[in-house]
Amino acid sequence: MSGEAAGGQTLSEIAQGPRSEAVVETAEAGAVKVVEKQAQRRIFKIIVIGDSNVGKTCLTYRFCLGKFPDKTEATIGVDFREKSVQVDTEHLKLQLWDTAGQERFRKSMVQHYYRNVHAVVFVYDMTKMSSFENMPAWIEECDRHNLNKNIPRILVGNKCDVMERIAVNTNLAQKFADSHNMPLFETSAKDDGRANHVDAIFMTVAHKLKNSKPMMPPHLADFVPGDTQRRDFVNLRGSPRHRGLQSASRGEEEKSDCPC
Numbered sequence: 001m002s003g004e005a006a007g008g009q010t011l012s013e014i015a016q017g018p019r020s021e022a023v024v025e026t027a028e029a030g031a032v033k034v035v036e037k038q039a040q041r042r043i044f045k046i047i048v049i050g051d052s053n054v055g056k057t058c059l060t061y062r063f064c065l066g067k068f069p070d071k072t073e074a075t076i077g078v079d080f081r082e083k084s085v086q087v088d089t090e091h092l093k094l095q096l097w098d099t100a101g102q103e104r105f106r107k108s109m110v111q112h113y114y115r116n117v118h119a120v121v122f123v124y125d126m127t128k129m130s131s132f133e134n135m136p137a138w139i140e141e142c143d144r145h146n147l148n149k150n151i152p153r154i155l156v157g158n159k160c161d162v163m164e165r166i167a168v169n170t171n172l173a174q175k176f177a178d179s180h181n182m183p184l185f186e187t188s189a190k191d192d193g194r195a196n197h198v199d200a201i202f203m204t205v206a207h208k209l210k211n212s213k214p215m216m217p218p219h220l221a222d223f224v225p226g227d228t229q230r231r232d233f234v235n236l237r238g239s240p241r242h243r244g245l246q247s248a249s250r251g252e253e254e255k256s257d258c259p260c
């Protein structure tokens with residue numbers, strides 16, 4: 001989905017890194033000592049990939065903003081959302097990269113998608129067999145970009161609300177998921193009754209990530225936002241690298257969105 005960013009940002013603004021927090025501590029003598037302490041919230045980059053139109057934007061929007069978007073357009077390059085979650089006693093920051101499914105809108109960004117990735121969510125449309133059949137090609141694309149094989153990977157079948165048009169059988173999807181050592185979720189970004197389910201998908205990822213050690217070093221991370229308290233959504237099209245790119249209407253979709 002494109003075009004509803006909360007203001008375009010430059011890459012340098014986004015890359016400022018985490019804010020410092022002032023922490024007040026009581027010293028032994030009763031004096032108050034102010035300690036400048038860097039916030040140490042771990043940041044995890046999760047990429048969401050799959051064919052165009054499968055609902056990647058709607059799923060990330062649902063998770064980060066708690067609702068189904070009123071209107072969607074094909075993603076150009078990448079849309080970027082984030083949410084802080086608590087797992088046990090730790091607060092983690094999940095950075096969701098909602099990538100473009102259409103090949104022509106991926107070209108310029110593809111190398112950024114796969115840099116410093118901590119988890120991958122593969123999405124297909126349960127009402128469209130071809131989007132499921134393209135899953136091996138998306139996995140191959142990850143392999144081609146040398147994604148660590150040990151990072152959490154999750155398979156999501158979306159649009160299960162359209163019951164009368166389900167084309168991808170659960171058993172088939174489960175076999176595929178098992179053969180790639182991934183958990184399978186079937187869900188709907190649209191159905192309000194399944195909002196908790198969408199949360200559960202990303203919280204499963206968060207739990208898996210909590211037990212992994214990486215903290216994304218701000219100087220290495222692409223596009224780490226400086227102030228995330230007031231920003232759920234950052235659109236990179238406002239950045240210098242993306243100037244000139246316009247949103248696309250769904251009618252302009254290419255026939256093939258497979259990355260192979």
Ligand SMILES: Nc1nc2c(ncn2[C@@H]2O[C@H](COP(=O)(O)OP(=O)(O)OP(=O)(O)O)[C@@H](O)[C@H]2O)c(=O)[nH]1
Nearest residue numbers: 052053054055056057058072075101159188189190
């Ligand atoms: N019925 C139903 N429609 C959905 C669901 N999720 C998304 N859609 C619709 O599917 C279409 C595509 O959704 P997007 O989220 O923009 O798809 P995308 O995968 O991000 O597409 P690209 O940006 O082109 O890669 C839109 O018309 C959505 O309204 C769902 O769970 N159920």
